[in-house]
Amino acid sequence: MARGLELTPRLRRLADWVPLGTRLADIGTDHAYLPVWLVLEGQVAxxxxxxxxxxPLQRAKETAKTYGTEIDCRLCNGLTCITPDEVDTIVIAGMGGETIAAILSAAPWTAMGHHTLLLQPMTRSEALRLFLMDHGYAIKREALVLDRGTIYPCMEVIAGQMRLSTGQLWGGAFLRQDPLGDTYIIQKIIRLQSAIAGLRHSERPDDYEKADRLREIVTALLSMREEWRHANGPGN
Ligand SMILES: C[S@@+](CC[C@H](N)C(=O)[O-])C[C@H]1O[C@@H](n2cnc3c(N)ncnc32)[C@H](O)[C@@H]1O
Known part of the structure; x- marks a missing residue:
């Protein structure tokens, strides 16, 4: 524990993935718990x-002051106040998947191969995975974290090419061995089934198509679940 500052499991997982000695930027920092903890641990340059x-930026400054750490606090949208050559690792956590995608989209230099991105969407993770696949990013690793009763995906992303199936877009890129993988997939299926049920009485042709698309995603997730059970069943 860094002098009394304890991270939640979600932030702790991201902290564990931050390379030693890196120059870090934490975008959407709020209390700045993650960068302050990493500075206290001596893990970042x-x-x-x-x-x-x-x-939130004021809260970040207060945390830095409380723990006597030097962090550079900046007010801006996404990466607009960061230059590519002053950081190696960028954390964007605790926001919706579409917001994270919009922040990366406005900073195409993040896909040029010089940076490690640690991304943690709170919602719409499938939209983020699709954006990454279509814009020259590759998920290097992905893991699920249980934090106060909710499962969150964490991703380490670099520049590169990847092809993800429908099941992987919705159910996670590399979660076949993840202990929380089965529960995560089941939760996704339940949410999709409830969306399909909501569309059942609609008479709009668009909604028929939407329901059909959601059924295809459920089918893909069911077969991913089978794969997960096969990989993690007794004897494996
Ligand atoms: C829920 S907090 C997450 C705090 C911390 N990153 C974490 O994961 O615990 C989300 C923060 O993101 C900030 N935020 C939202 N959109 C942003 C954007 N486009 N650029 C920078 N910060 C943003 C919000 O102001 C808020 O402080």
Missing amino acids: SAIASDLRPG
Whole structure:
């Protein structure tokens, strides 16, 4: 524990993936717990903590002061106040998958092969995986973390090419061996089934198509679940 500052399991997983001695930027930092913890642990060479809003940035400054750490606090949207050559590792955590995709889309230099991205979407992780696949990023590793009753995906992403199946877009890229993989897939299936049920009484042709598309995703997830059970069943 870094002098009394304890990270939640979600942030701790990201911290464990931060390369030793890196120059870090934590985008959407809020309290700046992650960069302050990493500085206290001596794990990073430098840390920038940025946020879109003044309130969270003020909280970041207060955390840095409380723990007597030097972090560079910046107010801006996404990566607009970060230059490519001042950081090696970028964390974007605790936001929706579409927001994370929009932040990366506005900073195409993140797909040029010089940076490690640690991404942790709270919602719409499938939209983020699709964006990454279509824009020159590759998921190097992915893991699930259980934090206060909710399962969150964490991803390490680099520049590269990848092809993900429908099942992998929705159920995770590399979660075949993940202990939480089965529960994560089941939760996705339940949410999709409830969306399909909501469309059942609609008479709009668009909604028929939407329901058909969602059924295809459920089928893909069911076969992913079979693969997960096969890989993790007794004797494996
Ligand atoms: C729920 S907090 C997450 C804090 C921390 N990263 C974590 O994972 O625990 C989300 C933060 O992202 C910030 N945020 C949202 N959109 C942003 C953007 N486009 N650029 C920078 N920060 C953003 C919000 O102001 C908020 O402080």
